[in-house]
Amino acid sequence: DVKVTQSSRYLVKRTGEKVFLECVQDMDHENMFWYRQDPGLGLRLIYFSYDVKMKEKGDIPEGYSVSREKKERFSLILESASTNQTSMYLCASSFGQGFGYGYTFGSGTRLTVV
Amino acid sequence: GDSVTQMEGPVTLSEEAFLTINCTYTATGYPSLFWYVQYPGEGLQLLLKATKADDKGSNKGFEATYRKETTSFHLEKGSVQVSDSAVYFCALVFSGGYNKLIFGAGTRLAVHP
Numbered sequence: 001d002v003k004v005t006q007s008s009r010y011l012v013k014r015t016g017e018k019v020f021l022e023c024v025q026d027m028d029h030e031n032m033f034w035y036r037q038d039p040g041l042g043l044r045l046i047y048f049s050y051d052v053k054m055k056e057k058g059d060i061p062e063g064y065s066v067s068r069e070k071k072e073r074f075s076l077i078l079e080s081a082s083t084n085q086t087s088m089y090l091c092a093s094s095f096g097q098g099f100g101y102g103y104t105f106g107s108g109t110r111l112t113v114v
Numbered sequence: 115g116d117s118v119t120q121m122e123g124p125v126t127l128s129e130e131a132f133l134t135i136n137c138t139y140t141a142t143g144y145p146s147l148f149w150y151v152q153y154p155g156e157g158l159q160l161l162l163k164a165t166k167a168d169d170k171g172s173n174k175g176f177e178a179t180y181r182k183e184t185t186s187f188h189l190e191k192g193s194v195q196v197s198d199s200a201v202y203f204c205a206l207v208f209s210g211g212y213n214k215l216i217f218g219a220g221t222r223l224a225v226h227p
Contacts, residue, residue, distance in 0.1 A: 004157075033214075033215075040219070041219065042203065042217050042218060042219035042220050043158075043203070043217040043220075045214070048214060090157055090158065092158075094215075102148055102150075102160040102163055102215075103158075103160070103215055104160075105150075105157035105158040105159070106157050107156055107157045108156070108157045
Protein backbone atom coordinates (compact mmCIF):
# COMPACT_ATOMS: atom_id res chain seq x y z
CA ASP A 1 0.00 0.00 0.00
CA VAL A 2 1.47 3.36 -1.00
CA LYS A 3 2.12 5.74 1.81
CA VAL A 4 3.03 9.17 2.97
CA THR A 5 4.37 8.93 6.50
CA GLN A 6 4.68 11.82 8.90
CA SER A 7 7.05 11.15 11.74
CA SER A 8 4.86 12.36 14.61
CA ARG A 9 1.09 12.44 15.16
CA TYR A 10 1.30 14.82 18.13
CA LEU A 11 4.05 17.23 19.09
CA VAL A 12 4.36 19.78 21.88
CA LYS A 13 7.13 22.37 21.64
CA ARG A 14 8.09 25.53 23.49
CA THR A 15 8.08 29.02 22.04
CA GLY A 16 11.39 29.81 20.36
CA GLU A 17 12.37 26.18 19.72
CA LYS A 18 13.48 25.03 16.30
CA VAL A 19 11.03 22.37 15.14
CA PHE A 20 11.45 19.75 12.43
CA LEU A 21 8.48 17.98 10.89
CA GLU A 22 9.44 15.04 8.72
CA CYS A 23 7.57 13.50 5.82
CA VAL A 24 8.54 10.43 3.79
CA GLN A 25 6.79 8.96 0.74
CA ASP A 26 7.42 5.58 -0.85
CA MET A 27 5.77 6.19 -4.23
CA ASP A 28 8.70 7.83 -6.07
CA HIS A 29 6.59 10.97 -6.48
CA GLU A 30 8.22 14.10 -7.85
CA ASN A 31 6.09 16.61 -5.99
CA MET A 32 5.73 17.10 -2.26
CA PHE A 33 3.74 19.64 -0.28
CA TRP A 34 3.29 21.01 3.21
CA TYR A 35 -0.08 22.41 4.29
CA ARG A 36 -1.40 23.66 7.55
CA GLN A 37 -5.02 23.16 8.48
CA ASP A 38 -6.89 25.49 10.82
CA PRO A 39 -10.59 25.58 11.70
CA GLY A 40 -12.50 27.87 9.38
CA LEU A 41 -9.49 28.43 7.12
CA GLY A 42 -9.25 25.06 5.43
CA LEU A 43 -5.88 24.00 4.05
CA ARG A 44 -3.23 26.58 3.29
CA LEU A 45 -0.11 25.78 1.32
CA ILE A 46 3.15 26.57 3.09
CA TYR A 47 5.80 25.24 0.69
CA PHE A 48 6.07 22.73 -2.08
CA SER A 49 8.82 21.00 -3.97
CA TYR A 50 8.78 19.54 -7.47
CA ASP A 51 12.24 18.01 -7.43
CA VAL A 52 15.11 17.22 -5.13
CA LYS A 53 16.67 20.39 -3.73
CA MET A 54 13.95 22.48 -5.35
CA LYS A 55 11.40 24.42 -3.31
CA GLU A 56 8.73 27.00 -3.94
CA LYS A 57 6.87 29.22 -1.52
CA GLY A 58 3.21 28.63 -1.09
CA ASP A 59 0.64 31.03 0.28
CA ILE A 60 1.93 31.32 3.86
CA PRO A 61 5.71 30.65 3.95
CA GLU A 62 6.58 33.18 6.65
CA GLY A 63 8.19 31.60 9.67
CA TYR A 64 8.84 28.31 7.86
CA SER A 65 11.53 26.76 5.71
CA VAL A 66 11.86 23.38 4.01
CA SER A 67 14.48 20.90 2.97
CA ARG A 68 14.42 18.23 0.30
CA GLU A 69 17.77 16.48 0.08
CA LYS A 70 16.30 13.19 -1.16
CA LYS A 71 13.35 12.54 -3.41
CA GLU A 72 11.39 10.64 -0.80
CA ARG A 73 11.81 13.05 2.11
CA PHE A 74 10.46 16.58 2.60
CA SER A 75 11.05 18.35 5.89
CA LEU A 76 9.28 21.39 7.26
CA ILE A 77 11.26 23.57 9.64
CA LEU A 78 9.90 26.11 12.07
CA GLU A 79 12.94 28.28 12.70
CA SER A 80 11.63 29.74 15.97
CA ALA A 81 8.28 28.29 16.96
CA SER A 82 5.54 30.67 18.00
CA THR A 83 2.12 30.06 19.49
CA ASN A 84 0.40 31.13 16.25
CA GLN A 85 2.03 28.14 14.58
CA THR A 86 -0.06 25.78 16.68
CA SER A 87 -1.91 23.85 14.01
CA MET A 88 -2.40 20.58 12.15
CA TYR A 89 0.32 20.08 9.54
CA LEU A 90 -0.35 17.86 6.54
CA CYS A 91 2.21 16.55 4.09
CA ALA A 92 1.22 15.32 0.63
CA SER A 93 2.86 14.03 -2.50
CA SER A 94 1.83 13.71 -6.13
CA PHE A 95 3.08 12.30 -9.38
CA GLY A 96 4.26 14.27 -12.40
CA GLN A 97 3.05 17.56 -13.79
CA GLY A 98 -0.21 18.65 -15.28
CA PHE A 99 -3.82 17.73 -14.68
CA GLY A 100 -5.68 14.83 -13.28
CA TYR A 101 -3.34 13.57 -10.60
CA GLY A 102 -4.56 13.69 -7.05
CA TYR A 103 -2.49 13.94 -3.93
CA THR A 104 -1.71 11.30 -1.35
CA PHE A 105 -1.75 12.72 2.16
CA GLY A 106 -0.09 11.72 5.38
CA SER A 107 -2.07 11.39 8.60
CA GLY A 108 -0.99 14.78 9.85
CA THR A 109 1.02 16.15 12.76
CA ARG A 110 -0.84 18.13 15.37
CA LEU A 111 1.67 20.65 16.70
CA THR A 112 1.07 22.62 19.87
CA VAL A 113 3.45 25.46 20.72
CA VAL A 114 3.32 26.54 24.36
CA GLY B 115 -6.80 33.80 -9.33
CA ASP B 116 -8.06 30.26 -9.11
CA SER B 117 -10.33 29.53 -6.18
CA VAL B 118 -12.87 27.08 -4.77
CA THR B 119 -15.97 27.97 -2.77
CA GLN B 120 -17.85 25.41 -0.70
CA MET B 121 -21.05 25.67 1.25
CA GLU B 122 -20.48 26.38 4.90
CA GLY B 123 -21.14 23.69 7.42
CA PRO B 124 -21.80 21.95 9.52
CA VAL B 125 -24.31 19.90 7.62
CA THR B 126 -26.34 17.72 9.96
CA LEU B 127 -28.40 14.84 8.56
CA SER B 128 -30.19 11.77 9.76
CA GLU B 129 -29.05 8.38 8.54
CA GLU B 130 -30.39 7.50 5.07
CA ALA B 131 -31.00 11.15 4.15
CA PHE B 132 -29.92 12.61 0.81
CA LEU B 133 -26.72 14.63 0.82
CA THR B 134 -25.65 17.56 -1.32
CA ILE B 135 -22.55 19.62 -0.64
CA ASN B 136 -22.19 22.51 -3.05
CA CYS B 137 -18.88 23.44 -4.65
CA THR B 138 -18.20 26.11 -7.24
CA TYR B 139 -14.89 27.19 -8.68
CA THR B 140 -13.14 30.01 -10.48
CA ALA B 141 -10.26 29.03 -12.71
CA THR B 142 -8.44 29.93 -15.88
CA GLY B 143 -8.75 27.15 -18.42
CA TYR B 144 -10.25 23.80 -17.53
CA PRO B 145 -8.96 22.32 -14.31
CA SER B 146 -9.41 18.84 -12.94
CA LEU B 147 -11.73 18.72 -9.93
CA PHE B 148 -11.55 16.60 -6.81
CA TRP B 149 -13.39 15.77 -3.62
CA TYR B 150 -11.32 14.76 -0.62
CA VAL B 151 -12.62 13.41 2.69
CA GLN B 152 -11.04 13.73 6.12
CA TYR B 153 -12.27 11.37 8.83
CA PRO B 154 -11.71 12.42 12.46
CA GLY B 155 -8.05 12.36 13.44
CA GLU B 156 -6.82 11.42 9.98
CA GLY B 157 -5.30 12.99 6.90
CA LEU B 158 -7.18 13.61 3.66
CA GLN B 159 -8.18 10.82 1.30
CA LEU B 160 -9.12 11.22 -2.33
CA LEU B 161 -12.83 10.44 -2.66
CA LEU B 162 -13.45 11.05 -6.36
CA LYS B 163 -12.31 13.15 -9.27
CA ALA B 164 -13.30 14.40 -12.72
CA THR B 165 -10.85 15.62 -15.31
CA LYS B 166 -13.07 17.23 -17.97
CA ALA B 167 -16.48 18.78 -18.48
CA ASP B 168 -19.47 16.44 -18.05
CA ASP B 169 -17.33 13.77 -16.42
CA LYS B 170 -18.92 12.12 -13.41
CA GLY B 171 -16.70 10.94 -10.59
CA SER B 172 -18.06 8.32 -8.23
CA ASN B 173 -16.88 6.28 -5.26
CA LYS B 174 -18.47 4.67 -2.16
CA GLY B 175 -21.93 5.85 -3.24
CA PHE B 176 -20.81 9.46 -3.66
CA GLU B 177 -21.07 11.22 -7.03
CA ALA B 178 -20.12 14.58 -8.49
CA THR B 179 -20.48 15.89 -12.06
CA TYR B 180 -18.13 18.44 -13.60
CA ARG B 181 -20.42 21.23 -14.86
CA LYS B 182 -18.47 23.70 -16.96
CA GLU B 183 -21.47 25.94 -17.68
CA THR B 184 -22.12 26.52 -13.98
CA THR B 185 -18.49 25.99 -12.86
CA SER B 186 -19.71 23.56 -10.24
CA PHE B 187 -18.81 20.15 -8.85
CA HIS B 188 -21.47 19.37 -6.24
CA LEU B 189 -21.07 16.25 -4.12
CA GLU B 190 -24.13 14.00 -3.70
CA LYS B 191 -25.03 10.77 -1.98
CA GLY B 192 -28.43 9.17 -2.01
CA SER B 193 -28.40 7.66 1.49
CA VAL B 194 -25.81 8.71 4.05
CA GLN B 195 -24.54 6.59 6.91
CA VAL B 196 -23.15 7.51 10.30
CA SER B 197 -19.75 6.41 9.01
CA ASP B 198 -19.86 9.20 6.40
CA SER B 199 -19.43 11.80 9.14
CA ALA B 200 -16.29 13.68 8.15
CA VAL B 201 -15.01 16.90 6.63
CA TYR B 202 -15.29 17.11 2.84
CA PHE B 203 -12.99 19.28 0.72
CA CYS B 204 -13.52 20.31 -2.87
CA ALA B 205 -10.34 21.08 -4.82
CA LEU B 206 -9.02 21.93 -8.26
CA VAL B 207 -5.62 21.56 -9.86
CA PHE B 208 -3.71 24.74 -10.57
CA SER B 209 -4.31 25.54 -14.21
CA GLY B 210 -0.71 26.17 -15.18
CA GLY B 211 2.72 25.17 -14.11
CA TYR B 212 3.21 22.52 -11.52
CA ASN B 213 0.67 20.23 -10.00
CA LYS B 214 -0.66 22.33 -7.12
CA LEU B 215 -4.11 21.70 -5.67
CA ILE B 216 -6.30 24.57 -4.50
CA PHE B 217 -8.76 23.63 -1.75
CA GLY B 218 -12.05 24.95 -0.57
CA ALA B 219 -12.52 25.64 3.13
CA GLY B 220 -14.12 22.26 3.81
CA THR B 221 -17.62 21.26 4.89
CA ARG B 222 -18.21 19.23 8.02
CA LEU B 223 -20.89 16.56 7.76
CA ALA B 224 -22.46 15.01 10.85
CA VAL B 225 -24.81 12.07 10.36
CA HIS B 226 -26.97 10.94 13.28
CA PRO B 227 -28.66 7.54 13.71
